[in-house]
Structures are given as structure tokens and as C-alpha cells.
Amino acid sequence: MAATESPLIIALDYPDLSQALALADALDPARCRVKIGKELFTRTGPAAIDAMHQRGFEVFLDLKFHDIPNTVAGAVEAAADRGVWMVNVHASGGRRMMEASAERLVKRGLKTHLIAVTVLTSMSDDELHETGVSGNALAQVERLARLTQQSGLDGVVCSARESASIRELCGGAFLKVTPGIRPPMADQGDQRRVMTPEAAMSAGSTHLVIGRAITRAADPMAALADIERSLSDRA
Numbered sequence: 001m002a003a004t005e006s007p008l009i010i011a012l013d014y015p016d017l018s019q020a021l022a023l024a025d026a027l028d029p030a031r032c033r034v035k036i037g038k039e040l041f042t043r044t045g046p047a048a049i050d051a052m053h054q055r056g057f058e059v060f061l062d063l064k065f066h067d068i069p070n071t072v073a074g075a076v077e078a079a080a081d082r083g084v085w086m087v088n089v090h091a092s093g094g095r096r097m098m099e100a101s102a103e104r105l106v107k108r109g110l111k112t113h114l115i116a117v118t119v120l121t122s123m124s125d126d127e128l129h130e131t132g133v134s135g136n137a138l139a140q141v142e143r144l145a146r147l148t149q150q151s152g153l154d155g156v157v158c159s160a161r162e163s164a165s166i167r168e169l170c171g172g173a174f175l176k177v178t179p180g181i182r183p184p185m186a187d188q189g190d191q192r193r194v195m196t197p198e199a200a201m202s203a204g205s206t207h208l209v210i211g212r213a214i215t216r217a218a219d220p221m222a223a224l225a226d227i228e229r230s231l232s233d234r235a
């Protein structure tokens with residue numbers, strides 16, 4: 001499997017494998033990675049991962065594990081044994097959960113990147129307050145990013161609006177994987193903390209997760225090409 005230099009990760013949020021494969025077969029693993037999330041994985045199980053690997057893609061398995069330390073460490077190990085490039089947990093699961101997961105990968109010599117979700121990009125400050133968090137999203141993302149780094153993980157999932165702060169706080173090598181990416185004029189949908197691809201890269205995101213802006217476009221490959229062009233114009 002060839003590693004790509006591209007920051008783009010395409011979210012394959014489909015209800016069946018055939019739709020995911022139809023897009024994957026049009027994509028080039030040298031130009032992007034793919035993300036398998038809860039919907040596709042719950043429908044297909046590991047078959048989706050294996051199918052993407054057979055096509056040469058590096059896979060981000062986005063199952064956002066959140067459970068007791070022993071359970072999450074076992075799930076992370078199982079994902080890494082499947083050969084995925086990246087897997088994630090919820091940072092709000094706490095230090096012991098994240099440490100147990102990171103230590104399990106080190107103990108087994110598994111190279112899968114382990115990152116933690118801070119505050120979902122669909123959440124506004126008001127929605128966050130409803131869950132009992134008193135500060136705003138930025139303050140909570142910063143708190144959880146610091147905890148994630150101290151726990152030995154490789155980076156976080158955050159919105160691109162927080163990337164510059166997290167770069168400042170945790171350094172450039174710490175991964176900032178940012179969903180909530182919307183090209184100019186694109187429908188925001190259920191996302192609340194969004195940014196354009198160019199602005200996200202300028203803010204310090206290391207990877208951009210893009211789903212519906214490509215998968216629901218009338219011409220997904222043209223939508224991808226537009227995004228790539230916007231990023232190369234910026235460089």
C-alpha cells in the first residue's frame with residue numbers, strides 16, 4: 001500500500017459496500033485516503049476495510065471508541081491488527097483509557113496512528129453547554145487536546161477553527177484531523193464548526209475529512225478536483 005502525501009480523507013458514509021466501492025473505484029489511492037465510519041462498518045463489518053486495502057487505500061477507521069480502558073484498548077488493537085492506517089477514540093473517555101490504548105499499540109509494535117475526538121464538529125457552544133461543559137468549544141478542545149497528547153496519542157479530531165490554537169499548544173507534528181470541511185457556498189448540513197479546505201490548511205489542519213461535499217456532489221470527481229485545485233492555488 002503506497003502512502004499518499006495528500007491531506008485529503010474521503011468519508012465513505014454509505015449504506016452499503018457497493019456504493020462505497022463505486023466511489024473508491026473512481027478515486028486514486030495516490031491522491032487521497034478513505035474513511036470508514038459507523039454506518040458502513042455496521043453494515044459490512046471488516047469487509048469494507050479489506051476491500052479498500054485491496055484497492056491500495058490507507059484507511060482511517062472512524063469508530064470513535066468510548067468505553068472502559070480494557071475494552072477500548074482491545075478494540076484499538078483489533079483495528080490495528082486489521083492493518084488500518086488510523087483509528088480513533090473519544091478523548092472524553094479519559095487519560096487511563098487513552099494511555100491503555102496507546103500502550104497496547106506500542107507493546108505490540110503496531111504502527112497505526114491513534115487519535116482522539118475532542119468536541120464533535122456538529123456541536124455549537126450552546127449544545128456543548130447543554131451537556132454540562134461550561135466553557136466554549138475552543139476551550140474544551142484545547143483541554144482535551146492537551147490530555148490526548150499527555151496520554152501518548154498522535155493527534156486529535158477537532159474542527160479546523162481550532163487547528164491554529166492546537167498547533168500552538170501541541171506543536172506542528174501533533175495531528176489535527178478536521179471534519180466539518182465545506183467548500184465555499186456548500187450546504188453546512190448538520191455541521192456547526194465548519195471551514196473551507198483552503199482556510200483549514202492555512203489554519204494548520206494536517207488532514208481534511210470530506211464527506212458529503214464529494215459523495216453527494218452531482219459529479220464527485222469534479223468536486224474532488226475543485227478541492228485539490230483550491231489547495232494547490234493556495235500553495
Ligand SMILES: O=c1ccn([C@@H]2O[C@H](COP(=O)(O)O)[C@@H](O)[C@H]2O)c(=O)[nH]1
Binds near residue numbers: 119
Ligand atoms: O467531530 C467529528 C468527527 C467525525 N466526523 C465525521 O466526519 C465526516 C464528515 O462528513 P461530512 O459529510 O463532510 O460532514 C462524517 O463521516 C462524520 O462522521 C465529523 O463530522 N465530526
